[in-house]
Amino acid sequence: MAEERSEKPQLGDKLVENKIITPEQLEIGLKEQGKSAGALGETLVKLGFTTESDILPIVAKQIGIQYIRIKEIKIPADVISKIPAKVAHHYKILPVKFLGNVLSVAMSDPMDIHTVDDIKLLLGCGIETILAGPKDIEEGLKQYYGVGAETVEKMIAEEGGINLEAPSEMSGEDIEKLAEDASIIKFVNQIFLEGFRDRATDIHIEPFENELRIRYRIDGVLYKVSVPDTIKRFHSAIVSRIKVMASLNIAEHRLPQDGRILVKVGDKEIDLRVSILPSYYGETVNIRLLTVSSVLRGLPSLGLLDKDLAIIEGTIKKPHGILLVTGPTGSGKTTTLYACLNKLNTMDRKIITIEDPIEYQLQGINQIQVAPKINFTFANGLRSMLRHDPDVMMVGEIRDTETADITIRSALTGHFVFSTLHTNDAASAITRLIDMGVEPYLIASCVECIIAQRLVRLICPDCKTPILPNKALLQEMGATESAVAGKIFYEGKGCEKCKNTGYRGRTAIYEILVITDTIRDLVMQRVPANIIKKKAQEQGMRTLRLDGWQKILSGATTIPEVLKVTQEETIVE
DSSP, X not given: OOOOGGGHHHHHHHHHHTXXXXXXXXXHHHHHHHHHTOOHHHHHHHTTSOOXXXXXXXXXXXXXXXXXXXXXXXXOHHHHTTSOHHHHHHHTOXXXXXXXXXXXXXXXXXXXHHHHHHHHHHHOSEEEEEEOXXXXXXXXXXXXXXXXXXXXXXXXXXXXXXXXXXXXXXXXXXXXXXXXXXHHHXXXXXXXXHHHHTTEEEEEEEEOSSOEEEEEEETTEEEEOOOXXXXXXXXXXXXXXXXXXXTOOTTOOSSOEEEEEEEEETTEXXXXXXXXXXXXXXXXXXXXXXXXXXXXXXXXXXXXXXXXXXXXXXXXXXXXXXEEEEOOTTSSHHHHHHHHHHHHOOTTOOEEEEESSOOSOOTTOEEEEOBGGGTBOHHHHHHHHHTTOOSEEEESOOOSHHHHHHHHHHHHTTOEEEEEEOOSSTTHHHHHHHHTTOOHHHHHHHEEEEEEEEEEEEEOTTSEEEEOOOHHHHHHHTBOHHHHTTXXXXXXXXXXXXXXXXXXXXXXXXXEEEOOHHHHHHHHTTOOHHHHHHHHHHTTOOOHHHHHHHHHHTTSSOHHHHHHHSOOOOBOO
């Protein structure tokens, strides 16, 4: 904050006068500020009484300068180029406009005369200071200069005669030295750290003819990361550094490679799953970020309605049978299975899983990873698992007839088995198993429950606001007038907390098909999936779209989110 010690009482009075804080909060703030000897504004923000965006306009008026919110303005590229990235990052400043020979610079402390003098000396022009919040400036530096811009500038300056655009002509030793360069290490670390801070689940590093594109997948949506254009020339060095961290072969550029990196941010451990794939313009990298909280969740935290939670908890208590979870890649199937396993993970049960890959280590559960290169498949692993006297088994995915057959026979011999399939809805899992060659009578006797699921983004709680729903969207949703009457709908307007997307976090929508006697009869008759689905709905099953509709009405998500992941259907309530 920019206020001087003598101005603190004036600032406090102004904040009370503008009803930003109460007199009682000012009193607490002054006492706390006296202990820490910091600025009053910073103290009030730390105490949670107000925010920077409320305080800074008043501070700006006090010291007689302009206040701006960087997110609300567009800064031309020629203005940004007036200050090198390393200078902007070192002093935590951002050029905003250039008129005549005067450069307007956004600073969090415009009264810092020493910094202003340094900038004048470095740039050789007049400087006008403008007040902006430190977080605002930090985001602006990322937006306009790119993540790791100062590191890239340093790499270019230190590059010398090394030809980074022709890695194939370099020896393995040279590539390794380059990968261990301090600037490369710093840049890769910055990419990982920013991805973690932005809640990314995946980091994509993709080379193209004229650019190196870096993207984060946040809440299921890909966002391009602003990086300097010059980063393209360091592509091979970045990939080599990641290979070194993941203990992969840095000299191999023709074959796909998979590895793992364990890193720590504060008190949180992050498991980075690295996959390298050769492409036309070089190696593309995908990094999956896994944390304990992202994978290990209890059943009540999955977004299940009370009725559905009771169904699942009742099903998994059965001594034998099969519970299948279906859905596309990235729909949260593993998280659901892990939640079920955690519920059953007690001292009197032996649980064994076979996965590809093991997403997270579960305490007290025996986990096996398949290795196709040595012919250790799901089917082979399952046969061996049965000799270890398990009570509960999990098969990562039923991919072929052999795995399906052994899974069914495991359930027949007194085990409860969890597994996944790739189908569009719950009922289709039955026809998929029949297509694999499993006899209908075996499916009818073993399968207890099938769960289809998708992930939808949650409305950001900090900018959630009621809206009038779009009639075209309601029509596309299949909502009748009676279903809409008297209901309140919400959306996120966009704020700093959600990076102006209106969404923060994700939840699942479910379709839970319980295999009742009536459904078993239909399975035995080999009826089509649509007839099984219709009968299940008559017995009370909610489809994915209807479960999504419930979450729309509860204010958790929006109509566009549910429309993205569900099939056409009429909603009548």
